[in-house]
Amino acid sequence: MLNGLLAGSYYLLIALGLSLIFSLGGIVNLAHGAFYAIGAYLAVSIGSSLGFTGAVLLSPIVVGLLGVVVERLLFRRFYKADPSLSLLLTFGLAMVAEQALRMIYGAPPLSWSIPPELRGQVFIGDFVYPRYRLLILAVAVTCVAALWFLLQRTPFGRVVRAGVQNPDMVGALGISLEPYMGAIAFLGIGLAGLAGVMLAPIFAIHPAMGAEIITSAFVVVVIGGLGSFWGVVLAALVVGVTKGVVTAAGYPQYSEAAIYLLMLLVLLLRPRGLFGERILRFE
Amino acid sequence: MNELVDTRRRVIVGASAALAAVGFPALIRAQSDVIRIGHLTPRTGFLGPLGEYAVQAADMAVAELNAAGGVNGRKIELLKEDSVNPQTASTKAERMIERDKVACIIGEISSASCLTISQVAERTRTLFINTGGNSDELRGKGCKKFMFHIESQNSMYVKTCGRSLMAQGLVKGKTWFSLTADYAFGHDLLRVSKRFMAANGGNFSADKLVPTDVTDFSPLLLEIRSAKPDLVISNLAGNQITNFLKQYSEFGLNFPVAGFGFDTALAWAAGPTNFLGTWPVVWHHMIDTPASKKFVADFTKIYGRPPENQAWGDYNAIKLTAQAMIETKSTESIKLVEHFEKGAKFGLMKTREGYFRKSDHQMMHEMYTVQALPAAEAKNKYDIFRSSAPVPAANESLEVIATTAEENECKMA
Numbered sequence: 001m002l003n004g005l006l007a008g009s010y011y012l013l014i015a016l017g018l019s020l021i022f023s024l025g026g027i028v029n030l031a032h033g034a035f036y037a038i039g040a041y042l043a044v045s046i047g048s049s050l051g052f053t054g055a056v057l058l059s060p061i062v063v064g065l066l067g068v069v070v071e072r073l074l075f076r077r078f079y080k081a082d083p084s085l086s087l088l089l090t091f092g093l094a095m096v097a098e099q100a101l102r103m104i105y106g107a108p109p110l111s112w113s114i115p116p117e118l119r120g121q122v123f124i125g126d127f128v129y130p131r132y133r134l135l136i137l138a139v140a141v142t143c144v145a146a147l148w149f150l151l152q153r154t155p156f157g158r159v160v161r162a163g164v165q166n167p168d169m170v171g172a173l174g175i176s177l178e179p180y181m182g183a184i185a186f187l188g189i190g191l192a193g194l195a196g197v198m199l200a201p202i203f204a205i206h207p208a209m210g211a212e213i214i215t216s217a218f219v220v221v222v223i224g225g226l227g228s229f230w231g232v233v234l235a236a237l238v239v240g241v242t243k244g245v246v247t248a249a250g251y252p253q254y255s256e257a258a259i260y261l262l263m264l265l266v267l268l269l270r271p272r273g274l275f276g277e278r279i280l281r282f283e
Numbered sequence: 284m285n286e287l288v289d290t291r292r293r294v295i296v297g298a299s300a301a302l303a304a305v306g307f308p309a310l311i312r313a314q315s316d317v318i319r320i321g322h323l324t325p326r327t328g329f330l331g332p333l334g335e336y337a338v339q340a341a342d343m344a345v346a347e348l349n350a351a352g353g354v355n356g357r358k359i360e361l362l363k364e365d366s367v368n369p370q371t372a373s374t375k376a377e378r379m380i381e382r383d384k385v386a387c388i389i390g391e392i393s394s395a396s397c398l399t400i401s402q403v404a405e406r407t408r409t410l411f412i413n414t415g416g417n418s419d420e421l422r423g424k425g426c427k428k429f430m431f432h433i434e435s436q437n438s439m440y441v442k443t444c445g446r447s448l449m450a451q452g453l454v455k456g457k458t459w460f461s462l463t464a465d466y467a468f469g470h471d472l473l474r475v476s477k478r479f480m481a482a483n484g485g486n487f488s489a490d491k492l493v494p495t496d497v498t499d500f501s502p503l504l505l506e507i508r509s510a511k512p513d514l515v516i517s518n519l520a521g522n523q524i525t526n527f528l529k530q531y532s533e534f535g536l537n538f539p540v541a542g543f544g545f546d547t548a549l550a551w552a553a554g555p556t557n558f559l560g561t562w563p564v565v566w567h568h569m570i571d572t573p574a575s576k577k578f579v580a581d582f583t584k585i586y587g588r589p590p591e592n593q594a595w596g597d598y599n600a601i602k603l604t605a606q607a608m609i610e611t612k613s614t615e616s617i618k619l620v621e622h623f624e625k626g627a628k629f630g631l632m633k634t635r636e637g638y639f640r641k642s643d644h645q646m647m648h649e650m651y652t653v654q655a656l657p658a659a660e661a662k663n664k665y666d667i668f669r670s671s672a673p674v675p676a677a678n679e680s681l682e683v684i685a686t687t688a689e690e691n692e693c694k695m696a
Contacts, residue, residue: 102335112554128505208327250491253491
C-alpha cells in the first residue's frame with residue numbers, strides 16, 4: 001500500500017507533462033514516452049563523463065530543448081487541426097525516436113546503475129525501502145510543488161490557465177500564447193526527460209522503454225481528468241496503489257488489467273475524469 | 284507485309300522477355316542462382332534486445348558462407364524480418380515460404396511465435412530451425428516433423444542449473460519463491476521447475492506470474508522479503524530479468540538467486556554491481572574452445588561487442604543447415620529432415636559435437652551454468668561471471684539433462 005503510493009510518483013512525473021501539453025495545445029502527445037527514453041539514454045551518455053549529478057541536471061534540459069524544437073517545427077502546426085492528425089503525428093514521432101535510439105545505441109539494453117553514494121536502504125520498523133526510491137519521491141514532490149507554484153501563483157501561470165480555458169479570449173486580450181506554448185513544451189517534455197534519468201538506474205534501458213510507460217501515463221491522465229492539476233496527482237497515486245494492492249493480494253498477473261478496469265469505472269461514473277474541468281473546446 | 288509481321292513478332296517477343304525480366308526475376312533467380320533462407324526473430328518488444336544479436340550473427344554466418352563460395356556452388360541470400368508477435372510471425376513465415384520460396388526458416392526467440400511458425404512450416408513441409416524458443420511443449424505436444432531446435436528446452440535449462448543448485452544445497456528440504464513470465468514460455472518453465480522440485484524434495488513457498496510489461500518489481504520484492512525463502516527463482520524473460528536484477532540489488536535483499544531462463548545480454552544490461560546468482564546458458568563468450576574464441580573475436584571485430592548466447596544459436600543454426608545442404612547435396616526440406624533424423628553430427632563450438640535427437644528433434648549438446656562474480660572481481664563489463672564445466676560431464680550421455688522418454692509427449696506425425 002505504502003509502496004504503491006511511492007510507486008505512483010514515477011507515473012506522476014510523466015503524466016504531469018502529458019497533461020500540461022494536452023490541456024494547453026490539445027495535442028495528445030504519444031511521443032511523450034519517447035522523450036522519457038531519450039532522457040534515459042542521454043543520462044547514460046552524459047553520465048559516463050559528468051557522473052550521475054551531471055546527468056540529472058543536464059539530460060532533462062537537453063530533452064526539454066528538444067521538446068521546444070519539436071513544438072516549434074511540428075506541434076505548432078496542429079493546434080487548430082483535427083486532434084486525430086496530431087495523434088498520427090506524435091505516433092509517427094514516437095516510432096522515429098524509438099528506431100533512432102535503436103540505430104544509435106543498438107537494441108540490447110544499456111547498463112547504468114545507482115551511484116554508490118545513493119545505494120542502501122532505509123528501515124522503518126519492518127518496512128524497508130531503498131534510499132534511491134525515496135530520492136525519486138522527493139524529486140517528484142519538488143516538481144509537483146514547483147509546477148503548482150508556477151501555475152497558480154505567477155503571472156505566467158495565470159496566462160497558461162486562461163489559455164487552457166479559452167485561447168481565443170486570451171488572444172483577444174492581446175496576449176500571444178505562442179511563447180507560452182514553447183515554455184510549456186520545455187517543461188512538460190523536460191519532465192519526461194527527468195523521469196527517464198531518475199528511473200534509468202532501476203529499470204532496463206532499452207529503445208522501447210518509452211512505449212512501456214506511456215500507456216500507464218495515459219491512464220493516469222484520463223483518470224485524473226484533463227486540465228486538472230490535482231486530478232493527475234491523485235490519479236497517479238491511485239494507479240500506483242491499485243497496482244500495489246492487486247500484486248500484494250497475490251495476483252501480480254492482474255495488476256496491469258486492474259488499472260484499465262479502474263479507468264473504465266472512472267469514465268463510466270465521471271466521464272471527465274476525477275477532477276476534470278469542463279473545457280468547452282474539448283466537448 | 285512480311286516486314287510488318289516480323290516487327291510485330293519482335294515486339295511481342297521483346298515484350299514477353301521484358302515481362303519475364305520484370306515479373307519473375309525473383310522466382311527464376313531463387314531457383315537457380317541463390318539459396319534463400321528466411322530469418323524471423325523479434326526485433327521490437329521485450330525480446331527485441333536479443334533479436335539484434337540473432338540478426339547480426341545470422342548476417343555474419345551468411346557472409347562467411349558466401350565468402351567461402353556458397354553452398355553447392357550457390358550463394359545464400361538471407362531474408363530478414365521482425366516477427367513482432369505470434370500472428371505476424373506466422374503471416375510472415377507464410378509469405379517467405381510461398382512468395383519468396385525460401386529453402387527453410389531459421390530464428391525466433393518467443394516460444395509462442397515458434398508454435399505458430401511451426402504450424403506453417405509443417406503445412407508447407409518446410410524446414411524450421413528454432414534458435415531461441417525454450418518451451419518443452421514445442422518438443423512435446425507441439426512437436427513437428429519439420430521443426431528442429433538448436434535452442435535447449437526448458438528441461439535442459441532446469442536440470443543443468445538444478446545440478447549446480449543441488450551441489451550448493453539449495454534444493455532438498457528448501458523453499459523457493461519463484462517469479463514467472465506470464466506467457467507460453469514462463470508457464471512451461473514453471474511446470475518443468477515444479478516437476479524438478481517435486482522429484483528432488485523441495486517446496487515452493489510462492490510462485491508469482493508477472494506480466495511481460497511490468498517494469499516495477501517493488502511490490503514483489505517486498506513480498507519476497509517477508510516470505511524469507513531459501514532461494515529466489517527467476518522464470519522471467521527478456522527485459523524483465525534486467526529490471527528484476529537491478530531492483531533486487533536496489534532493495535538489498537540477500538537471499539540466493541537463481542534462474543532457469545537466461546540470456547547473457549540481460550546480465551550485461553544489469554551491470555556488474557547488480558548481477559547476481561546462478562544461471563544456465565547454452566553458450567557464453569568465455570568458453571575455452573578454438574571455435575568459440577574465433578567466433579567471439581570475429582563477432583567483436585565486426586560489431587564492437589562480444590556475442591551472447593542468442594548470437595550463438597542463429598549463427599550455428601545457419602552453419603549447420605549449410606553443412607547439411609552440402610552433405611545431402613540438396614536444399615529440399617524433407618532430405619534435410621531425414622539427414623538430421625539420422626543423427627548427423629555438428630560442431631557447435633563446444634568440446635563435444637551435438638546432434639538432433641530423433642524422438643523430439645531437440646539438439647543434444649553441452650550446457651553450462653554461470654555464477655555471478657562479485658562486482659570487484661569483474662575484469663570488464665562483459666566478463667562478469669565464472670562458468671561451470673560443460674554439463675553433462677564428459678563421461679555422461681548428452682541426453683541425461685533432456686526430458687526423459689516418460690516426460691516427453693511428442694508424437695511425430
